[in-house]
Amino acid sequence: MKVNRLIAAAVVAAAALLATACGTGDAAPAAQVQPATPQATTTTVPPTTTTTTPAPTTTTTTVAPTTTVAPTTTTVKKPTTTTTKPKPKPTTTKPVPPPVAGVPCAATASACIDLSANQSWLLKDGKVVLGPVPITHGRPGYRTPVGTFKVGWKDIDHKSREFDNAPMPFSVFFNGGIAFHQGSLKVQSHGCIHLSASAAKAYYNGLSVGDIVQVVA
Numbered sequence: 001m002k003v004n005r006l007i008a009a010a011v012v013a014a015a016a017l018l019a020t021a022c023g024t025g026d027a028a029p030a031a032q033v034q035p036a037t038p039q040a041t042t043t044t045v046p047p048t049t050t051t052t053t054p055a056p057t058t059t060t061t062t063v064a065p066t067t068t069v070a071p072t073t074t075t076v077k078k079p080t081t082t083t084t085k086p087k088p089k090p091t092t093t094k095p096v097p098p099p100v101a102g103v104p105c106a107a108t109a110s111a112c113i114d115l116s117a118n119q120s121w122l123l124k125d126g127k128v129v130l131g132p133v134p135i136t137h138g139r140p141g142y143r144t145p146v147g148t149f150k151v152g153w154k155d156i157d158h159k160s161r162e163f164d165n166a167p168m169p170f171s172v173f174f175n176g177g178i179a180f181h182q183g184s185l186k187v188q189s190h191g192c193i194h195l196s197a198s199a200a201k202a203y204y205n206g207l208s209v210g211d212i213v214q215v216v217a
Contacts, residue, residue, distance in 0.1 A: 139188035
């Protein structure tokens with residue numbers, strides 16, 4: 001606005017000078033200067049510079065969870081040892097040898113005693129070697145036990161400590177203190193088997209330790 005006004009004043013001044021210089025002596029009326037049409041003032045607005053500050057980029061790093069793998073334990077199994085148990089052998093039951101003919105004892109016996117008949121036999125391999133021979137056996141309270149026994153020991157000149165050192169010649173013990181020996185065939189014993197002198201000697205010589213003696217009622 002101020003600039004335009006200055007320009008208009010300069011124009012008026014210049015016109016006055018021209019009139020003075022070129023005039024006829026009379027002062028010509030001053031030219032009316034039309035007031036300058038106010039011009040629209042264009043205000044140039046400097047362009048607004050919009051500075052866009054980029055938002056700081058946030059980088060999110062997702063850390064994968066750490067998985068701890070337990071160490072693998074390898075169990076080595078010991079080889080299984082299969083023990084094959086041997087099959088049990090079939091039990092073979094040996095047949096019981098039949099009684100010897102005329103004798104109430106098995107053929108495995110080496111001496112047989114029949115208490116009820118008061119008789120005895122010497123046997124070998126299921127055959128009668130001697131007998132029957134007469135015997136006497138235990139009296140009441142001292143009965144000779146029934147069963148199968150084995151000869152334990154022998155004494156040719158034995159004396160009984162239990163019965164006042166009573167002589168027991170040719171003793172063959174087969175059940176503890178019970179034995180074949182020479183004794184009375186009329187008087188019962190305290191459990192032993194009384195034999196005649198000849199029979200007692202034959203039994204002593206004919207029987208060995210371990211031989212089977214069978215006693216039946």
